[in-house]
Amino acid sequence: MDRRFDRPILDEITKKGTLHVLRKGFSDRGSKFYLSFFQPSSGMNPDHQKLYESNRFSVIRQLKYSIKNENSIDIGIFLNGLPILTMELKKSLTGQTVEKAKKQYKFDRDPKEPFLAFKRCLVHFAVGNEKVSMTTRLSSAKTRFLPFNLDTEKPVNPEGHKTSYLWEDILKPDTLLDLINNYLHIHTSSEKVYVKDKGLISKESSAMIFPRFHQLDGYQSLYREKSQ
Numbered sequence: 001m002d003r004r005f006d007r008p009i010l011d012e013i014t015k016k017g018t019l020h021v022l023r024k025g026f027s028d029r030g031s032k033f034y035l036s037f038f039q040p041s042s043g044m045n046p047d048h049q050k051l052y053e054s055n056r057f058s059v060i061r062q063l064k065y066s067i068k069n070e071n072s073i074d075i076g077i078f079l080n081g082l083p084i085l086t087m088e089l090k091k092s093l094t095g096q097t098v099e100k101a102k103k104q105y106k107f108d109r110d111p112k113e114p115f116l117a118f119k120r121c122l123v124h125f126a127v128g129n130e131k132v133s134m135t136t137r138l139s140s141a142k143t144r145f146l147p148f149n150l151d152t153e154k155p156v157n158p159e160g161h162k163t164s165y166l167w168e169d170i171l172k173p174d175t176l177l178d179l180i181n182n183y184l185h186i187h188t189s190s191e192k193v194y195v196k197d198k199g200l201i202s203k204e205s206s207a208m209i210f211p212r213f214h215q216l217d218g219y220q221s222l223y224r225e226k227s228q
Helices: 003-016 018-024 046-053 098-108 165-170 173-183 213-227
Strands: 026-028 031-033 057-064 072-079 082-089 123-127 132-135 185-195 199-209
Touching: 003 018, 003 026, 018 082, 018 173, 018 185, 072 173, 082 098, 098 123, 098 132, 165 173, 165 213
Parallel strands: 082 123
Antiparallel strands: 026 031, 057 072, 072 082, 123 132, 185 199
């Protein structure tokens, strides 16, 4: 991409977040530009299908995200050059679990870093051999992780890691694009809070909603039934 677009893209991401830019694109000098393309609802438009197939995912190992230090995250995944998720990976054979990955995000990953700011990356996964947890907002020690695990009633992968569903299903290009287009959203709420010398004021807060595995599985099952 032309380097002249770096600044307008960055400005739009800073104001509205990566999710908005991936869905809506950005405008510059009177022109509209799109940075991702989603699966067409039908095969009637071959040009749309070609655009969808032109999406490019990239994976960076030991992703260095700061200009202040040499800290790195195990895995970073990008869509057409924009960051969409990170992963810290742990192996039980070395005595490390998903809890260690969560601690890394909480205490070693500064949310003040632009790359780790809220709405920049869409989700962060803490991944072990046994379990996966996720968060959409890094807040140091206050970071709240949610489980992202298979339903216990479903069979465990007998030939690999219990968490193989993450890369065998969720991290597939079609699934990631479907998530970005149809499932992720920003929820904004407001509440009245008391502030000294100001009295009651409205405080607005936002949260990135990323469906947990069982929720996504349920949505997709319903969609398949409806389509039949």
